[in-house]
Amino acid sequence: MDRKIHRENDLTSEDPSISGNGALDHKNLREIVVNNNVSWLVHYAVLSAVGESNVTLARDVNITGFHNVLDMALEHDLRVFVPSTIRAFGHSSPRDPAPELCVQRPRTIYGVAKVHAELMGEYYHHQYGLDFRCLRYPGIISADSQPGGSTTDYAVQIFHSAVKSGHFECNLRSDTRLPMMYIDDCLRATLQVLEAPASALTTRTYNINALSFTPRDLTQEIRKVLPDLRVSYRVDPLRQAIAESWPMALEDSTARRDWGWKHDYGLPELVQAMLTHITPGKLLAQAN
Ligand SMILES: NC(=O)C1=CN([C@@H]2O[C@H](COP(=O)(O)OP(=O)(O)OC[C@H]3O[C@@H](n4cnc5c(N)ncnc54)[C@H](O)[C@@H]3O)[C@@H](O)[C@H]2O)C=CC1
Numbered sequence: 483m484d485r486k487i488h489r490e491n492d493l494t495s496e497d498p499s500i501s502g503n504g505a506l507d508h509k510n511l512r513e514i515v516v517n518n519n520v521s522w523l524v525h526y527a528v529l530s531a532v533g534e535s536n537v538t539l540a541r542d543v544n545i546t547g548f549h550n551v552l553d554m555a556l557e558h559d560l561r562v563f564v565p566s567t568i569r570a571f572g573h574s575s576p577r578d579p580a581p582e583l584c585v586q587r588p589r590t591i592y593g594v595a596k597v598h599a600e601l602m603g604e605y606y607h608h609q610y611g612l613d614f615r616c617l618r619y620p621g622i623i624s625a626d627s628q629p630g631g632s633t634t635d636y637a638v639q640i641f642h643s644a645v646k647s648g649h650f651e652c653n654l655r656s657d658t659r660l661p662m663m664y665i666d667d668c669l670r671a672t673l674q675v676l677e678a679p680a681s682a683l684t685t686r687t688y689n690i691n692a693l694s695f696t697p698r699d700l701t702q703e704i705r706k707v708l709p710d711l712r713v714s715y716r717v718d719p720l721r722q723a724i725a726e727s728w729p730m731a732l733e734d735s736t737a738r739r740d741w742g743w744k745h746d747y748g749l750p751e752l753v754q755a756m757l758t759h760i761t762p763g764k765l766l767a768q769a770n
């Protein structure tokens with residue numbers, strides 16, 4: 483990519499070049515675009531798990547914020563990438579696997595906003611020629627960021643607990659299978675789709691899949707390294723219901739065919755990478 487990818491900063495950013503509401507601040511967004519010679523808008527800003535408790539704000543950030551991005555893209559001839567999610571599906575979607583094109587009736591403001599983004603991006607692509615690209619991410623597993631309360635976060639928290647106390651209390655049933663992906667695969671897929679020639683793309687919203695596992699599968703794999711790990715289950719009925727409305731896997735043959743998507747991390751590699759990154763020293767530093 484010849485020009486910069488600029489990350490919109492969040493509301494609490496200490497970056498002096500950014501002020502106000504990030505993605506909601508049209509003037510500020512324009513300044514960033516112009517001053518940084520931006521060519522791609524990579525739009526990650528979102529209210530996810532917390533969105534449900536403040537729907538008005540979630541609507542502003544997740545829907546109005548994306549409208550700002552679209553307007554800016556047309557004004558300045560930019561290309562747009564936005565991630566979507568397994569949350570863009572719902573109870574009435576096929577679950578194993580979820581195809582790229584199917585019924586999507588999510589019941590959270592986060593999921594509804596993501597479907598909205600998929601459709602608006604595709605509309606702008608067909609109507610105005612916007613180069614819009616979107617990947618539906620599975621649950622992303624990363625050692626770098628602390629779990630923020632999302633339903634897939636158990637699969638991050640378990641590593642921190644395993645190293646810190648040797649005990650993890652899981653809020654999902656042991657047989658709940660969800661699609662997941664290690665962060666390195668996610669970032670590589672994102673760069674790959676940004677760099678793919680437009681002529682290779684047969685759709686603008688792609689599913690990407692890596693691995694699917696249950697809390698029990700994950701526990702067994704971690705125990706190969708940390709045999710003393712104890713896991714107990716206290717199921718949160720709300721979370722369990724949410725997880726059961728999501729796909730267990732995503733059908734991603736189009737991405738594999740169009741731009742060569744292929745994940746590197748299976749379950750053993752993911753566990754190895756997470757435990758390598760989460761050391762007791764790091765956990766101590768985070769606690770202080
Ligand atoms: N983490 C995951 O498992 C998955 C993530 N995704 C997508 O990836 C993207 C990043 O996800 P995460 O890092 O997990 O989310 P996150 O919730 O950790 O981060 C979202 C960021 O948006 C920022 N933000 C909120 N309001 C803003 C505003 N008005 N202007 C600018 N920034 C604002 C927040 O401060 C936060 O830094 C999101 O679009 C999410 O939907 C999709 C599927 C799975």
Ligand SMILES: CC(=O)[C@H](N)C(=O)O
Binds near residue numbers: 569620632633635
């Ligand atoms: C899949 C997601 O978008 C997120 N990680 C969540 O669990 O809500």
